[in-house]
Amino acid sequence: MKKFLIVLFFCFLLLFSIGSQIAFSAIELRISSWMPAKSVDTAIAEYWTKKVEERTGGKVRFTIYTASSLGAMKDHYDMAIKGIADITFHTLSNNPGRHPLSEVLHLPFIIPSSEVGGKVLTQLYREFPEIRAEFDEVKVLGLGTIDTWNFHSLKKPINKMEDLKGLKVRVPGGIASEAVKALGAVPIGLPVPELYMALQKGVIDGTVMGWEGIASFKLYEILKHYTEVGGFTTLTQGLFMNKASFNKLPPDVQKIISEDLGLKWWEEEKGKLFHDKWAEEARVLVRKHGGNIYSLPPDEKKRWVDAILPIREMWVKTMESKGYSSARKILNRALELSAKYSK
Structure with a gap:
């Protein structure tokens, strides 16, 4: 009888343990x-x-x-x-x-x-x-x-808009393609995982990308020139x-x-x-690998902004033609909110 009770007790403990695991x-x-x-x-x-x-x-x-x-x-x-x-x-x-x-x-x-x-x-x-x-x-x-995008190149530094003329620059597609074209470069659509090899083989001359992408895909190993333009796109x-x-x-x-x-x-x-x-950490990594970081001066950045501004109106017109009547209101609100949160 005593053995039976001991066995019964341990069976109870086992069932309780299993039940607890299921419950939790x-x-x-x-x-x-x-x-x-x-x-x-x-x-x-x-x-x-x-x-x-x-x-x-x-x-x-x-x-x-x-x-x-x-x-x-x-x-x-x-x-x-x-x-x-x-x-x-x-x-x-x-x-x-x-x-x-x-x-x-x-x-x-x-x-x-x-x-x-x-x-x-x-x-x-x-x-x-x-x-x-x-x-x-x-x-x-x-x-x-993600973080805002800048221009990064293999051989030729980009210090002014004229330096972009004819450069084959990787873009993610969409709006960025039109913006790069407006600045004089040739936009090349390319998935990020293919970017390193395309740069290595000289298929493209550079890319627009955020700093985090430069670090994540180890592009600092191959790129030499990095131009910060101040919120080009994201x-x-x-x-x-x-x-x-x-x-x-x-x-x-x-x-x-x-x-x-x-x-x-x-x-x-x-x-x-x-x-x-x-x-910030990617900038440090780029400098450690001998990369040259250049920031556009305000007067040169204004030239870039002026060249690209018509794309905003083009976006509104395109959206409205597709039936999105609130496109202009959304754009204006985005600009208001950005100014508010940037203070």
Whole structure:
């Protein structure tokens, strides 16, 4: 009888242990980025997932996939829609024209930093239902911009607008192509992962890119001249979640990832803590590898701005022709917000 009771007791303990594990098992979520393992997006993912795990008391656990291991760069928005990943980092320029009103911040000389860009884009998302409608297929956890882009070249320094004449410059496509063309260069559309080899083979003469990209893709190993133009352009990006995956989460977890550490965190912290900080660190890295950094003087920058300003009006007219009657209002509001948050 005593043996039976001992066996019964241990069976009870085993069942209790298994039951406890089932009751308190964490929700497993997959988060994907097309960027390399050593990149600002991965650093953000590691920081953000750790914060979510802490705030939820271990209710949620993440597996981070990098370097397009779950899907190609251009597919990351659709991956969130289809649930290939529960959450994805997606850069909107990877699908030009898919989120046309949100691309207003791609227009040249509007956004001076990632910190300002995150605040402006998030506020536009809150204010304009037309922008919210562009993301109907997913749950938006965060919106922002990367660091602002500059001109970087292999052989020829770019100190004035005339230095761009005829240069083959890699662009992500869309608005940036028109801006580069207006300055006299030849825009070449090329995915970022192909950029290093294209520079190495002399297929292109240079690129427009943020400092964080120079570091992430090790372009400091091959580029020699870096021209800071002061907010030439930027790229909008977001953290997007599959709707079914989001709806399965407990309400308290939903609030943490979509509000406390969602839109609010992306608006107020992400750009400042990561993109702008990485830009500073990339400058140091470039100098260590013998790169020459040059900043346009104010009078020369004004020439660039004047040459590019007509592109804003062109964007408005294009959007209006496609039925987006609020395009001008959105542009004007973006300019107002940028000025406000830049003070």
